[in-house]
Amino acid sequence: MIALKTFKKGGVHPEENKISANSPIQKLAFPKQVVVPLGQNLGTPSKPLVKRGDEVKTGQLIAKGESFISANLHSPFTGKVLKIDDAIDSSGYRRPAIFIDVEEDEKWEEGIDTSETIIRDIKADKQTIIDKIKECGIVGLGGATFPTHVKLMIPDGRKAEYLIINGVECEPYLTSDHRLMLEKGEQLLIGIKILMKALAVERAIIGIENNKTDAINHLTELAKQYAGIDIQPLKVKYPQGGEKQLIKATVNREVPSGKLPIEVGCVVCNVGTAVAVYEAVQKNKPLIERVVTVTGKAVKKPSNFLVRIGTPVQMLIDAAEGLPENTGKIINGGPMMGKAITSLEVPVVKGSSGILLMKNEESKRGVPQTCIRCSKCTLACPMGLEPFLLAKLAKLSLHERAEKEKIMDCIECGSCQFTCPSNLPLLDFLRLGKNKVGQLIRSRK
């Protein structure tokens, strides 16, 4: 057997636990009220265009991305704006959001094609595609929520050679991308074609980890109809879904420290993003829903749901037959990089890929012991950093030294802390260090 491609440096292999992999995507019932946070994208939060008492239709633009790195926001439901107020989001902070009282009777904004018919012919030209993506508020659905239209604007002097599509889903438990590849394979490939056109690239590679052989086979079969799209099976290894690791694994190029993938001629998009791009460009449908996995060892019915933005997490858990009694932690995202949330009222946002319920006994960290200098963290770090050292530098506030040791290259994948035999909270300190070094760098400007 030929060894599967993967990235070379570091990485870990947590238990995969893809228990919801065989559960088809189901639509969720409508909530009574939704909370749509304004800051759902990386960059500047969107600016609201509606006010209290306004009637909104499904898919109507309700907040606009005004600065360069920002995204539009659309109403996920038909209803009435109750208020614009602070609401708790997955970060645990209270941040501005639009509250909408949902009406049962759904009215879509005009011009949106809600049919299931697949439109294969790509009529839009390069600029129209980018404009449409911007208009529809598409952001990276892998979790980073970087506005997609910004990604597609290649800076002068650079040229994209490869479009790399991230179907890796290296986070344990999560299966939303997996289900999407199986159920919306064709839409995905058309979306990729659209992105290829926007970037003027000849080749696209879909990287998929080898624990999703059904998706690999399905897409390989479909891709025969689409020139220039290759499916690349990859060895199962975390954090392969990291942008830089995926580029290394698929085209063996290394994004320079502190630079973007375009530096090596690559643009990376998640499979969910590509499907959203299809819907935006071919169906004129803004990004108002996404697939979310609800899972966990104690969950009665681990499932994948098609969820409208703003739906409270509580509803998703109810649909998966309720919160298990011994739940100790609720994570928005996967177990390696997800955020523990404080409340069940937290809404689903564009970046939510899963809700993971951990049992009480799983949810507690081990007691930290002394560092035995085993160097496992260094070997596990996919960026070639020394987490033990960076954590110590952060602790001692030696920020200049930490900057020199490339702390800003840390992708916060958590491999170091996962592997640490002494249960040290390495990533906590690395985040602290990154924060301080970031302040330091900004203060120099």
Add this chain to the structure above:
Amino acid sequence: MSQFTISGSPHVHGEENVKKIMYTVVLALVPAILVSIYFFGIDAVRVLLIAVISCLFFEWVIQKYLIKGPVTITDGSAVVAGLLLAFNVPANLPWWIMVIGALVTIGIAKMSFGGLGKNPFNPALVGRVFMLISFPVQMTSWPVPKPLFANSLTDAITGPTALGLLKEGLDAGKNIDQILADPSMPAYLDRLTGNMSGSLGEMSAIALIIGGLFMIWRKVIDWQVPFSIILTVFVFAGIFHLIDPEIYIDPVFHLFTGGLMLGAIYMATDMVSSPMNISGKWVYGIGIGLITIIIRMWGAYPEGISFAILIMNAFVPLINYGFKPRRFGLVGNKK
């Protein structure tokens, strides 16, 4: 308020823990322990028990009454230190020397620096070198092995080690062929299986290599350190053997005699006192190999690996500073 745990990612943890690592090392030492018991019988058991119990005892006393902090003797690190200390002494060592060695190992080399993870030098080697310098006679009178539970060895004949024979022979002006012809020089097969005079644990290269492979498989040690030490010793000794086979013995002899295997596989690889990065591990291993051979060939002691490891231990902070892992995305992009 929320009844859920809130903590930063990652929310899952691998299966590694300190205890598991330490007891994996203990498990890896089992073949060598069995070999030592086979050759030295009840004396081996006695030395091993005294060493382990004293190490545990001193760690307990220091943690409980001196530091007045948590007692962590169950983490297995003191057991490992005790076993390795016992491996480095002759089977007929008087018990009280062993106890003093354990005190130095735990009290001075480990706890005075802050305990597990803080010691710059390999504790068992510090204890061993202390005993070697303080009690040179007792530490270098090696009982001749008597396989299969012979009577107590306290009155058994003692004999020199293979390396000792080599050094004495060369000092007396003999050439290599004459030294190898000496009837007390162990044959090649005996050197491999451990049927020769020497410290408890350095007897059988095969048993040590089995344990080493087990540790590499369980990812407790990296192969780079033992490999680079063994390779350096082999190449360096080989070059001199080729230059003058009359005075310099063949390199294979160096590999399977003395404490080379024990040192390369178990002592130099001690996580706490060895470098953190792969490139550094090579530098460290090559350094140990070179110093070992220099002491063996031209030094006052027949065996040099303990000193070599301790010397290189002292360079570890510098090696860690100078030899970094290759950063991702820094190719041709150095500032």
